[in-house]
Amino acid sequence: xxxxxxxxxxxxxxxGVITGGSRGLGKxxxxxxxxxxxxxxxxxxxxxxxxxxxxxxxxxxxKVEGMLCDVSKPEQVQAVVAKTVETYGRLDILVxxxxxxxxxxxxxxxxxxxEQVLGVNLTGAFLFAQAAGREMLKRGYGRIIxxxxxxxxxxxxxxxxxxxxxxxxxxxFGLTRELAAxxxxxxxxxxxxxxxxxxxxxxxxxxxxxxxxxxxxxPIPRVGEAGELKGVALxxxxxxxxxxxxxxxxxxxxxxxx
Numbered sequence: 001x002x003x004x005x006x007x008x009x010x011x012x013x014x015x016g017v018i019t020g021g022s023r024g025l026g027k028x029x030x031x032x033x034x035x036x037x038x039x040x041x042x043x044x045x046x047x048x049x050x051x052x053x054x055x056x057x058x059x060x061x062x063k064v065e066g067m068l069c070d071v072s073k074p075e076q077v078q079a080v081v082a083k084t085v086e087t088y089g090r091l092d093i094l095v096x097x098x099x100x101x102x103x104x105x106x107x108x109x110x111x112x113x114x115e116q117v118l119g120v121n122l123t124g125a126f127l128f129a130q131a132a133g134r135e136m137l138k139r140g141y142g143r144i145i146x147x148x149x150x151x152x153x154x155x156x157x158x159x160x161x162x163x164x165x166x167x168x169x170x171x172x173f174g175l176t177r178e179l180a181a182x183x184x185x186x187x188x189x190x191x192x193x194x195x196x197x198x199x200x201x202x203x204x205x206x207x208x209x210x211x212x213x214x215x216x217x218x219p220i221p222r223v224g225e226a227g228e229l230k231g232v233a234l235x236x237x238x239x240x241x242x243x244x245x246x247x248x249x250x251x252x253x254x255x256x257x258x
Contacts, residue, residue, distance in 0.1 A: 008240040012037035016093030022049040024200040026097040032230030034062040041084040043069040071098045071124030081131040093237045094132040096125040097147040101165040114164045121168035142188035148172040150196045150252045180246030189245040191236045196252025198224040220253030
């Protein structure tokens with residue numbers, strides 16, 4: 001007999017790590033998992049970002065802890081995974097959301113900035129998947145969600161130009177497929193979300209450049225709104241998507257189909 005839909009989306013007893021989870025889209029996705037019953041470990045690079053979110057979530061009755069972490073540093077990544085297992089006894093869900101960007105034309109892109117963007121956005125996702133995957137393999141259960149971007153699917157001759165960001169987000173599609181293929185028979189599902197334009201610290205400067213085009217060309221002619229990613233994250237983290245792996249869900253109002 002098929003399970004009740006509320007049970008399929010219930011994350012009670014599950015434990016998740018969300019990188020870049022203190023604000024913006026990461027915070028929204030963390031909120032969705034917590035509302036569904038998950039216990040969380042939030043990661044952020046700065047205390048002033050992390051502490052207010054932890055206080056807010058605890059005030060709402062969510063079970064949440066937090067750690068500072070540079071996801072490009074293997075020892076810091078491993079410390080987060082170890083602390084999560086020590087605190088909660090398990091690790092079921094990983095949302096690889098941490099990201100940075102740097103705008104420059106390709107011929108002017110400083111190598112150190114290229115390496116920084118790739119280190120956080122792509123290598124950081126691999127390091128966390130690797131460390132979390134080792135724990136998930138022990139139990140034969142895991143859900144990994146890599147947060148990519150439509151920037152990995154579609155570029156513009158008119159700019160803005162973010163070559164490192166675009167390359168890193170495209171790389172996440174390959175990472176997602178490879179991990180899904182390798183770990184699928186061990187009970188670990190790996191999928192990706194590719195958001196379009198949503199307001200955030202990183203995106204607002206680009207939205208200013210792109211909003212007129214979004215309104216003119218997109219089937220849903222607006223920027224994404226708060227709350228429109230949390231359901232997708234919950235779906236991929238929950239048993240509602242148990243037969244889906246290696247896939248990317250594009251959440252962009254249809255902009256990449258035209």
